[in-house]
Amino acid sequence: MSESDKIADAREAPPFDARAASAIDEEDRLRPRFVERVLDAVEAGDDETARQLVAPLHPADVADLIELAARDERDGLVRALAGIVDADVLAEMNDYVREDLLDALEPQQVAHFAGQLETDDAVAILEDMEEDEQRAVLSAMDPDDRAAIEEALTYPEESAGRLMQRELIAVPEHWNVGQVIDYLRSPGELADDFWEVFVVSPDHHPVGTCKLSSILRVSRSTPVRDIMIREQTLIPVDMDQEDVALRFQKYALVSGAVVDSSGRLVGMITVDDIVHIIQEEASEDALLLSGVDEGDINEPVGESYKARVRWLMANLLTALVATFVIHQFEDTIERLAILAALMPIVAAVGGNAGTQALAVTVRALATNQLTGSNRWRAVGREAKLAVMNGVTIAILIGAGVALVLGSTTLGMVIAAAMLFNIIIAGFAGVLVPLLLERAGADPAVASSVFLTTITDSMGFLLFLGLASASGLAG
Numbered sequence: 068m069s070e071s072d073k074i075a076d077a078r079e080a081p082p083f084d085a086r087a088a089s090a091i092d093e094e095d096r097l098r099p100r101f102v103e104r105v106l107d108a109v110e111a112g113d114d115e116t117a118r119q120l121v122a123p124l125h126p127a128d129v130a131d132l133i134e135l136a137a138r139d140e141r142d143g144l145v146r147a148l149a150g151i152v153d154a155d156v157l158a159e160m161n162d163y164v165r166e167d168l169l170d171a172l173e174p175q176q177v178a179h180f181a182g183q184l185e186t187d188d189a190v191a192i193l194e195d196m197e198e199d200e201q202r203a204v205l206s207a208m209d210p211d212d213r214a215a216i217e218e219a220l221t222y223p224e225e226s227a228g229r230l231m232q233r234e235l236i237a238v239p240e241h242w243n244v245g246q247v248i249d250y251l252r253s254p255g256e257l258a259d260d261f262w263e264v265f266v267v268s269p270d271h272h273p274v275g276t277c278k279l280s281s282i283l284r285v286s287r288s289t290p291v292r293d294i295m296i297r298e299q300t301l302i303p304v305d306m307d308q309e310d311v312a313l314r315f316q317k318y319a320l321v322s323g324a325v326v327d328s329s330g331r332l333v334g335m336i337t338v339d340d341i342v343h344i345i346q347e348e349a350s351e352d353a354l355l356l357s358g359v360d361e362g363d364i365n366e367p368v369g370e371s372y373k374a375r376v377r378w379l380m381a382n383l384l385t386a387l388v389a390t391f392v393i394h395q396f397e398d399t400i401e402r403l404a405i406l407a408a409l410m411p412i413v414a415a416v417g418g419n420a421g422t423q424a425l426a427v428t429v430r431a432l433a434t435n436q437l438t439g440s441n442r443w444r445a446v447g448r449e450a451k452l453a454v455m456n457g458v459t460i461a462i463l464i465g466a467g468v469a470l471v472l473g474s475t476t477l478g479m480v481i482a483a484a485m486l487f488n489i490i491i492a493g494f495a496g497v498l499v500p501l502l503l504e505r506a507g508a509d510p511a512v513a514s515s516v517f518l519t520t521i522t523d524s525m526g527f528l529l530f531l532g533l534a535s536a537s538g539l540a541g
Contacts, residue, residue, distance in 0.1 A: 097128060102135050106144065114147040121148055126155035133168075134161050141167070154183035162195060163367070174200070178207035181216070185232045185259070187340060190219045194229065227311050228304040230344070231325040231334030234258035237265040238291060240274055245287030247277070260339075262321045265332060266295045273299060273324045273332045301326050304333060308344050313435055315341045381516045389414070389523040396531035403539055405472065406531065409481055412464065414526030417488035420456060421518045424449045424496025429510050432500060446497050453493025461486040480537055484530035488522065495521045 101120070108116040121129060129151060136144050145152050145168060157165055157180055169177055169192070181189040181204065193201055193216060201220075205213050215233045222228025235258050238247050247264060251257065264282065266275040275295035285294055300318050302311055302325045315323065315338060325334040393400070393410075400406050428445070431437035437445055465482025469475045499517045500510030 097131055097135065102132065105132065106136060106140060109140075109143050109147045114149075117144075117147045118151060121151055126153070127159040129156045130159035130161070130164075134164050138167075142171075154180040154188075157192060158184055158188040165192065166195060169196070174203035175207045177204045182209055182212050185234055186212075186215050186219060186334070187230055187232045187336075189216055190229055194220060194224070222304060225308045226304070227302050227306045227308065227325050227336060228334075230308050230311065230340055231302075231304070231336050232258070233334050235265060235332075235335040236261050236263075237267045237271070237273075237332060240266050240268065240292050240295075242291050243287065244282055244285055244289045244291065244294070247282060247291060248287065260337065261335075262337070265324055265335070266291055267332055271331045273301065273326065275299065276324070299324060301330075302336060304328070309433070310435075311336060312341050312344045316345070378516070382519065385516060385520040385523065388520055389527055392524050392527045393531070396527075396535060399531055399535045403534065405477070406534055406539075409468065409477075410527055410530045413481065413484045413488055413530045414523045416460060416464075416485060417492040417522040417526045418519060420453065420489045421492030421496040421522045422515075424453070424493050425500060425514055425518055428497045428500045429514065432504055432510055437501075442501055446494070446501075449493045449497040450490070453490045456493070457486040457489035460489060474539075476537055476539055477534075480533045480539065481530060484526065484533055487529050488526045491525050492518070492522045 105117050105120050108114070108120065121132065124132070129148070133141055133144060133152070133156075141164070152168075157168070160168070172180075177192070181192055184192070189212070193204060196204065205217060208216070219229055219231075219233075234256075236251065238250060242250075251264075262279060264277045264279070265273055266277060268274050275292075275297045276299060277291060277295045281294045300314055300320060300323055302314065302323045304325050304327050311323070314320065315336075320338065320341075322335050322337045324332055325336060327333045396406075428437065428449075431445065461482040464485050465478040467478075468481050469478030472478075495518055499521075500514045503510045503513055503517075
């Protein structure tokens with residue numbers, strides 16, 4: 068049997084056994100000693116032992132196990148776990164690792180996996196494929212599944228249309244609870260996981276929802292319209308996934324109805340998908356502030372290099388700007404060498420103050436806490452904090468320099484430079500992301516570069532300019 072046949076042979080995969088899984092020490096799962104035991108068994112050709120160790124694991128844990136293995140060990144591991152690495156495992160797997168595994172499969176085999184998944188998970192597997200490979204997989208799929216996935220792929224990336232699943236439970240408003248229960252028990256294909264039943268009008272517009280708990284607690288003769296909740300939070304199909312996550316968080320949703328431009332119900336999004344989105348978006352913003360795109364340890368080195376080097380080049384340019392400022396005061400520094408030792412302090416503390424304001428502002432923008440109605444209040448808040456912090460740090464550094472170096476004038480100069488640079492940094496930390504957001508740019512991506520330029524350049528300019536004007540180096 069070829070490697071691709073073994074990977075794709077998921078029909079013989081043993082079901083997840085919670086009791087067997089509990090027999091594995093929770094502290095031992097995916098710890099180095101467990102991973103080593105599995106990989107040692109694979110290396111020794113003892114596939115049966117490897118399967119016995121891995122079979123009780125949840126699909127997400129199996130995916131993590133494959134990711135923890137070195138790249139040159141994964142092929143052998145997947146071959147040994149033939150029948151265990153199934154569609155559910157692929158759905159939980161890191162994008163880069165999954166891409167490597169799918170490259171070993173024939174289109175028919177990928178189509179087999181995709182057909183076993185809910186629409187949103189199937190789309191996640193196919194959307195990163197090359198166009199020709201994607202077409203080959205879609206042509207091998209069941210017509211109904213293919214139509215649902217092709218429709219999803221027409222929506223923008225990271226939108227509700229890509230995130231939603233088409234499998235949902237919708238019933239007409241004129242039904243009673245007994246009819247709903249009979250429908251849920253019918254042998255037809257229904258959604259596997261759901262917590263609410265959507266109630267729709269004759270033209271398939273959502274008019275309310277019924278919680279399963281409400282359905283189970285009333286008599287069969289109760290009309291659906293009497294127990295349904297009419298207030299809904301509807302999600303447009305083209306809404307960005309970050310905004311979708313904010314709606315789930317704000318309104319404590321378990322699931323949400325997705326509607327098209329005409330208001331018809333076309334899918335639903337469940338909270339388990341939103342948990343992943345919240346984690347992804349939070350990680351993305353944190354990484355972008357550091358000049359890193361995805362920050363995935365499984366990302367190819369070449370892609371990581373291209374993503375990081377451009378930000379290092381941008382930082383190099385900002386450093387050259389600061390160097391130019393310093394060069395203008397070369398004579399001043401030569402006459403008073405202590406200035407060279409003190410000036411990095413002004414720039415560094417100012418940079419940290421700006422980063423604090425920047426982090427708060429970017430987070431507030433990402434969570435919709437900061438909008439056009441309160442942006443100037445936020446600017447005023449950061450200005451007050453900058454003045455308070457600036458005065459405190461200026462007094463400390465000024466007094467310290469005056470006492471240690473015995474120069475009151477030098478202490479006053481560095482105190483004044485520190486105060487003004489922290490104030491400037493505070494304004495920059497809030498205004499730069501606001502201006503970038505208004506210009507249509509991602510504040511998390513470019514803010515740090517502009518902030519570094521401002522705090523370094525102004526820090527050096529203020530300190531050296533004040534020192535020169537005070538006659539310290541005269």
